[in-house]
Amino acid sequence: MRRIMVIATNTFREAVRDRVLYNLVVFAVVMIGASLLVGRASIGIERLALVNLGLTSISLFGILISIFLGIGLVYKEMDKRTLYTVLAARPVRRWEFITGKWAGLVMTLVVNAAMMSVALFAGLLYVSGKLTSADWGVVAAIYLILLQYVLMTSLALLFSTFSTPLMSSLFAFSLFVIGSYAGDLRRFANLASGFTRVVAYGMSYAVPNFAALNMILPAAHAVPISTKLVLLDSVYVFVYAGVCLSASILIFERRNLK
Amino acid sequence: MTGNSKRVVSISLALLLLCMGASVEMSRKLEAERSGAELQDVMYLPSARSVKALSLGYNGLLADLYWTRVVQYFGSHHHAHTTQYKLLAPLLDITTELDPQLITAYEFGSIFLAQAPPEGAGDPRAAAKLVEKGIERNPTAWRLYYHLGYIQWMELHDSKLASESFQKGSEIPGALPWMKVMAAALAQHAGEYRTATYLWANILNSTTDKYIRDNAEKRLRALKCDEEVRLLQEYITKFTDATGHPPTSWDEMLATGWIKRVPVDPVGKAFKLMNGRVQVADPEKLPFITRGLPPGKESNVLPKLPKQGETRSE
Amino acid sequence: MTPSSAIAAIETFALEKTYRVGFWHSKKKLALKPLTIRVEEGEVFGFLGPNGAGKTTTLRLLMGLVYPTGGRARILGRELDDPEMKRQIGFLPEQPYFYDHLTARELLDYYARLSGVVGRERKKRIEEVLARVGLSDSAGTQLRKFSKGMLQRVGIAQAMVHDPKLLFLDEPMSGLDPIGRREVRDLIEELNVAGKTIFFSTHILSDAESLCDRVAVLNRGELRGMSAVADIVREIGGSVELMWSGASAIPAISALGGQCHATADVVRAVLPERQLDSAIDALRKTNAHLIQVVPVRATLEDYFLAKLAERPEGVEVRA
Numbered sequence: 001m002r003r004i005m006v007i008a009t010n011t012f013r014e015a016v017r018d019r020v021l022y023n024l025v026v027f028a029v030v031m032i033g034a035s036l037l038v039g040r041a042s043i044g045i046e047r048l049a050l051v052n053l054g055l056t057s058i059s060l061f062g063i064l065i066s067i068f069l070g071i072g073l074v075y076k077e078m079d080k081r082t083l084y085t086v087l088a089a090r091p092v093r094r095w096e097f098i099t100g101k102w103a104g105l106v107m108t109l110v111v112n113a114a115m116m117s118v119a120l121f122a123g124l125l126y127v128s129g130k131l132t133s134a135d136w137g138v139v140a141a142i143y144l145i146l147l148q149y150v151l152m153t154s155l156a157l158l159f160s161t162f163s164t165p166l167m168s169s170l171f172a173f174s175l176f177v178i179g180s181y182a183g184d185l186r187r188f189a190n191l192a193s194g195f196t197r198v199v200a201y202g203m204s205y206a207v208p209n210f211a212a213l214n215m216i217l218p219a220a221h222a223v224p225i226s227t228k229l230v231l232l233d234s235v236y237v238f239v240y241a242g243v244c245l246s247a248s249i250l251i252f253e254r255r256n257l258k
Numbered sequence: 259m260t261g262n263s264k265r266v267v268s269i270s271l272a273l274l275l276l277c278m279g280a281s282v283e284m285s286r287k288l289e290a291e292r293s294g295a296e297l298q299d300v301m302y303l304p305s306a307r308s309v310k311a312l313s314l315g316y317n318g319l320l321a322d323l324y325w326t327r328v329v330q331y332f333g334s335h336h337h338a339h340t341t342q343y344k345l346l347a348p349l350l351d352i353t354t355e356l357d358p359q360l361i362t363a364y365e366f367g368s369i370f371l372a373q374a375p376p377e378g379a380g381d382p383r384a385a386a387k388l389v390e391k392g393i394e395r396n397p398t399a400w401r402l403y404y405h406l407g408y409i410q411w412m413e414l415h416d417s418k419l420a421s422e423s424f425q426k427g428s429e430i431p432g433a434l435p436w437m438k439v440m441a442a443a444l445a446q447h448a449g450e451y452r453t454a455t456y457l458w459a460n461i462l463n464s465t466t467d468k469y470i471r472d473n474a475e476k477r478l479r480a481l482k483c484d485e486e487v488r489l490l491q492e493y494i495t496k497f498t499d500a501t502g503h504p505p506t507s508w509d510e511m512l513a514t515g516w517i518k519r520v521p522v523d524p525v526g527k528a529f530k531l532m533n534g535r536v537q538v539a540d541p542e543k544l545p546f547i548t549r550g551l552p553p554g555k556e557s558n559v560l561p562k563l564p565k566q567g568e569t570r571s572e
Numbered sequence: 573m574t575p576s577s578a579i580a581a582i583e584t585f586a587l588e589k590t591y592r593v594g595f596w597h598s599k600k601k602l603a604l605k606p607l608t609i610r611v612e613e614g615e616v617f618g619f620l621g622p623n624g625a626g627k628t629t630t631l632r633l634l635m636g637l638v639y640p641t642g643g644r645a646r647i648l649g650r651e652l653d654d655p656e657m658k659r660q661i662g663f664l665p666e667q668p669y670f671y672d673h674l675t676a677r678e679l680l681d682y683y684a685r686l687s688g689v690v691g692r693e694r695k696k697r698i699e700e701v702l703a704r705v706g707l708s709d710s711a712g713t714q715l716r717k718f719s720k721g722m723l724q725r726v727g728i729a730q731a732m733v734h735d736p737k738l739l740f741l742d743e744p745m746s747g748l749d750p751i752g753r754r755e756v757r758d759l760i761e762e763l764n765v766a767g768k769t770i771f772f773s774t775h776i777l778s779d780a781e782s783l784c785d786r787v788a789v790l791n792r793g794e795l796r797g798m799s800a801v802a803d804i805v806r807e808i809g810g811s812v813e814l815m816w817s818g819a820s821a822i823p824a825i826s827a828l829g830g831q832c833h834a835t836a837d838v839v840r841a842v843l844p845e846r847q848l849d850s851a852i853d854a855l856r857k858t859n860a861h862l863i864q865v866v867p868v869r870a871t872l873e874d875y876f877l878a879k880l881a882e883r884p885e886g887v888e889v890r891a
Contacts, residue, residue, distance in 0.1 A: 006685045010671070017673040080669045085730060088635035089663035089740070090686040091655030095266055184323055186289060187330040205282045212288045217303075229291055236284040242277035249270040253263060257637040259639075260651045 003092050004100040011104025015069055016111075024065050025112060029119045031057035036123055046127045051138055051220040054120045059145045059216065062116070063176055066109060066149045070156025071168040073101050074248075078257060087257075095249045102157055102245060109149040117142050134222035140230055141219035147237040148213045152176060154244035155208065161251045178203075179210035208240060298345075306348075306355035313356065321357030328353055328363065329469070332370055336377075343379035347371060350388060354395075361399050362467055364392030368405035369473055372413045377473070377545050382413035401464065403427025404437060408457060411444060421445045436460045451485050479524040480546035483538065487550035490521055490529065490536045504534030523550075579649040581738050581769040582611040582634065588642035589629055603629045605794045606643055611771060611786075613737070616764050618780035618801075619773035620876060621790035627773040628666060630790070631742050635663055648738065659687055662731030666742040668723060672716035676707055676726055679715060680733050687734035701729045706755065720747040728756065732763075739763065741772035745779060757783060781872040789879045797879035804875045811868040813842050814851060818860030825851055842868055 015021060035053030036046075077083035086092055120142075124135060155175055159168035178185070182204055189200035213233055215225050259267070303309055313320045328349045335343055350367040354360060370378045372385035389406045396402065403423050411420035421444035428437035440460070443453045455478060462474035497516050498504045505511050508520045508531055521529045527539040529550065538550040586606035593601045604626045611617045621627050632638040634645060636652045650657040670679055680698045689697060702708045705725040710718070718726065724747045731739055744760070745753045760770055760783055774780055780787055781801060788798040814830070817837045826832055828851055830841035843851055848865070855862055 003686055006682065010674075010682055014671060014673050081665065081667075082669055082671050084635070084637060084665045085663055085668070085670070085683065085727075086686065088637055088665070089658060089661050089731065089736070090683065091658040091688065092686055093262075093266070093653070093655065095270065181323065182285075183289065184326060188326055190330060191326065191333075205285050209285055209288060212285075212292060226291070229288075232284060232288050232291055236281065236288055239277050239280040239284055243274060243281055246270040246274040246277060250267060250274060253266050253270070254639070256639060257632075260653050262651070262653050 003090075004096050004103060007086075007092070007097060007100025008104035008107060011073075011101050012107045012111075015105065015108040018069075021065060021069070021108075021112075024061050024068075025115055028057045028061040028116050031061070032116075032119045032123050036127065047124070048220050050120075050123050050127055052216060054123060055138070055141055055145065055216040055219060058113070058116045058120065058142065059148060059214070062109070062112060062145060062149050063152050065112060066105075066152040067156050067169055067172045067176075069105055069108065070153040071160045071165050071172065073105065073157050074098070074160040074252065075163075075165055075168070084257070094253050098157070098161075098248050098252055099245065102154065102241075102248075105153050105157070106150055109153060110146065113142060113146045113149065137215075137219040137222060137225055140225040141215045143230065144213045144215050144225075144233055147233055148210060150241055151179075151208050151210070151213070151237050154241040158244040158248045158251075161248045161255070175208055176210060179208040180214065182207055182209040182211045184211075209236065212236070303348075303352070306352045309352050310355050317356045321353055321360055324349060324353040324356060325360065325363060328366065332366075332469070339376050341375040343370075343375070346379045347381065347384045347388075354388065354391065358392075358395040361392065361396060361401065364389055364396075364399075364402055365405055365465065365467060365470060368402075368409055369470055372409045373473075377476075382409050385409050386414065398430060398432070400427045400430040400433035400437065403430070403433075404440070404457075404461065404464070407440065407444070408461070411457075412454070417444045434460070434464065451481060455481050476544075477546055480544055480548075482524050483544055483547050484549045486521065486523070487529070487536045487538070487547075490517075491549075493517065494531075494534055494536065498534065505531065507531055578613060580610050580646070581613045581615070582609070582617075582645070582647055582771060584609050584630075584634075584643065584645040586643035587630070587633060587640050587645050589633060589638065590641045602793050604633070607795055608643075609788055609795070609798060611769065613769050614764070614767055615785045616760065616770045616783050617772075618784035618787040619771065619790065620775065620777065620780055620787055621773075622775060622880075624792075625790040626793040627790055628742060629793075631665075631740060631773060635740065659734070660737045662734070662736040662739045664727045664731045664739075664741045664744055666746065668727040670715050670723070670726060670730075673714065675712050675714050676702065676718075676729075677711040679726065680730055683730045684733050689734050697733055697735065701733045704732070704759070705729045721749065721752050724748055724752070728759070736768070738769045739771065741770065743774055744772055745774065745776060753779070777872045777876055787872070789876055791880050796882060797875070799875070801872065804872060811842050812845050812848050813840060813864075813866045813868050814855075814862070815840050815864040815866075816855055816860045816862045818855070818858060821855050821858040821860040824854035824858065828854070838863070 032050070032054045035050050035057070083097070087094060087097060117139075120138070121131070121135075124138065125131065152172060156168060156172045159171050163171070185200060185204040185207065189197055189204055192200055212229075215229075218225055309320070310317060328346070331345060331349060332343065346367075350363055350371070353363045354367075357363075367388045368385050371388060372378055372380075372382040374380045386406065386409045389402050389409065392399065393402045393406065403426055407420045407423040407427070410416050410423060421441050424437050424441035424444060427433055428435075428441055436456070440453075440457060443450075443456060447453050458474045458477040458481065462471055462478065465471055465474070493511070493516055494505060497511060497514075501514075505516075508517065508528070511517045512520065523529055523538055523544065525540070525543045527543075530537040530539055536550050537552055538544055538547060541547065541551055541555060584607050586608055587604065588606045589602075589604040591601045591603055593599050607630065619627050619630065629638070633640050634647065634652065645652055648657050648660060671682075674682065677698060680701065681694065684694045684698060699708070702711050705728050707722065707725055707729065710722060715723070715726065724744075728741075728744065731741070741760075744756055748756060757779065760772070764770060764783075770783075784801050786798065786800045787804075789796045814825070816839055819834060819837065819839065822832045822834070822839060825839075825841050825843070828843060828847045830843040830847070830851065832839050832841045834840075841851075845867070852862070852865075
């Protein structure tokens with residue numbers, strides 16, 4: 001257990017010292033600033049524009065960061081052989097290594113989300129003068145976005161155990177796009193028949209359900225987000241991450257490391 | 259493989275399968291919790307134009323996406339016998355904005371926006387507006403004219419306008435001859451059962467969309483039913499005049515030779531005879547009928563076709 | 573298992589690795605033929621061979637980075653993935669690369685923590701080890717700024733920081749200047765005196781000759797010979813090298829069985845020791861001027877080259 005924490009902390013430290021990360025975060029903050037200007041242009045929808053654009057930026061940039069960090073996770077270690085000394089002469093099991101990496105990444109993403117939220121809430125304060133109960137919706141939406149990050153990064157980790165960075169990022173991003181339309185995929189499955197129906201149903205369950213984690217519009221329109229939904233989403237992501245993690249461990253365990 | 263390694267492999271495999279099962283279950287629960295949530299988003303989008311702007315050029319794909327949403331939305335609501343289809347118009351609006359050449363969307367909208375609930379959204383004006391938009395963007399789509407004609411005649415009760423639509427439509431190269439016939443029929447025999455049957459029979463033959471065909475068949479059955487009820491009621495009146503009292507059952511009329519067999523409605527159930535009044539046995543199975551409904555039950559179409567020459571504009 | 577009074581530091585039993593190559597993974601490439609060796613505790617064991625001989629493959633197999641396709645191995649009597657065993661070994665890979673966002677001290681701290689070295693003990697060890705490899709001054713610098721030689725030293729430091737019983741070093745001298753190499757050699761000797769077992773692979777024979785108790789020679793994935801260094805050096809003894817000036821003596825010396833090499837007027841020849849007296853007589857007879865008589869010892873290089881040339885016909889060679 002302690003070893004997992006050590007690896008996690010090191011992963012966190014590595015991510016934080018990576019300059020690309022900062023660029024992306026700064027960019028997101030800039031976007032939030034820009035959305036304030038957009039709000040200015042149209043009277044009455046300042047808060048709406050801010051929350052819409054702000055949450056969309058946090059979501060998109062965060063997903064990019066998640067992918068970027070996730071695919072590097074195992075691939076970089078193997079390519080640069082930094083992991084040799086960790087696995088060869090330390091009492092660290094391969095599964096502990098993967099789990100530690102994953103945990104460190106999640107920590108990084110939580111900090112990212114926090115930083116970007118601070119910027120968003122600063123904007124909200126500026127626009128509305130005070131924080132209202134409607135803003136809880138924004139908090140819930142950000143939490144769900146964080147869950148999106150965890151989902152994305154778990155997938156990226158899985159891909160990085162067997163694929164090159166380029167392919168991994170393509171797979172990961174594709175799954176994000178498809179997953180955003182998971183509901184429609186299921187609807188399509190309902191309408192189809194025969195073999196197509198089976199395949200479509202299968203895909204709609206296999207694909208990560210990003211659609212269920214997107215509450216940007218309700219948050220922007222101050223529509224309350226149900227607690228039950230948040231709970232279900234949390235369990236879903238936890239379990240899906242479990243799929244990715246156990247698959248990663250399985251692959252990594254028997255892999256011959258060059 | 260060492261014992262340690264074997265243990266890791268088997269535990270992680272077990273965990274993998276467990277989590278896969280759990281994720282499917284959770285996904286199902288999620289879908290139940292937020293069924294139709296994406297559709298709700300439609301309410302929050304400022305306009306169809308903005309959706310198009312955000313689509314980054316992938317209009318066709320998004321249009322198809324929204325089209326499947328339309329069909330599923332309608333299908334699931336219709337199945338649940340709801341009386342409201344609030345999102346149908348916005349969804350169709352977005353779909354046709356993204357792909358103005360998606361004729362089937364206009365066709366679908368023309369019927370299911372116009373018809374009264376639960377068979378539609380009950381908004382003929384919105385339907386007409388949609389079809390007119392479709393005609394503007396697709397001048398060679400002669401089909402849209404008969405959909406416009408239907409709305410104008412049956413839902414807006416303007417047979418003159420409807421006749422003109424059919425006429426315009428018939429002039430487009432490729433239009434089937436029945437359009438001309440329909441134009442003439444509306445000018446002269448707008449109130450007749452035959453004209454309506456003619457329209458729906460041709461819609462049935464001209465469309466491949468499953469929903470529209472189903473609907474046309476239902477309409478035809480209803481028209482047939484209405485006509486039969488009318489005829490039966492005439493016989494009953496004649497019987498009452500002749501015998502001095504209304505018949506108490508079909509057997510009475512059968513015995514005295516007024517009818518040849520027990521009358522049966524288009525879905526195969528025998529009509530009921532209640533206090534001298536013909537009634538349909540199961541009105542649920544015959545949407546769109548205007549006669550033979552149990553007392554107190556309203557027709558789900560606007561009441562009777564106006565007589566010839568009568569026009570009513572709202 | 574061979575009966576012995578002590579647990580071997582390293583034991584392999586027909587350890588083998590075959591790779592599947594080609595697009596459809598259909599071709600087989602034999603990286604290591606069945607290898608059976610035994611290394612005792614407290615030894616310095618040299619693993620020799622040209623590039624591509626299978627040395628790195630063997631190390632990777634022992635380190636659990638790659639899985640064998642046949643045979644088994646034990647380190648300190650335990651399985652290759654036993655965490656308890658891992659605690660007691662150290663590994664320096666070839667051309668090491670470390671997390672370059674960390675400083676040297678942070679890196680050692682990371683590794684020490686992973687190995688389970690706690691608290692104050694850890695801090696103490698880190699400073700000791702840094703001093704030992706000569707990196708105390710650069711301890712706070714990020715590794716991305718380190719030179720190759722410095723990285724090599726960090727590598728040795730991380731292999732030692734948790735005070736392991738057994739050290740695996742893959743080309744420990746690579747990237748070091750002569751001073752650095754000297755320092756590493758001294759370090760290895762020091763560790764050996766302290767009772768550590770060292771297993772190192774190299775293709776530089778002179779280092780192996782001076783440091784190792786025993787060596788194994790590998791070529792093309794196959795063990796070609798295994799022997800104690802002392803035995804090798806003793807074995808091909810019994811020759812002398814003569815050096816004189818005077819070309820006219822050449823025929824006579826050649827007749828005694830000596831190969832003569834002449835440069836300008838100076839000739840060298842190597843002869844069996846028993847011919848020494850006759851050779852000196854021959855030189856006197858031709859009025860040659862004797863410069864030098866030196867006894868010749870066999871080198872490890874001779875043994876190495878000899879083993880490489882042999883073809884043992886698929887029979888395992890044991891010591």
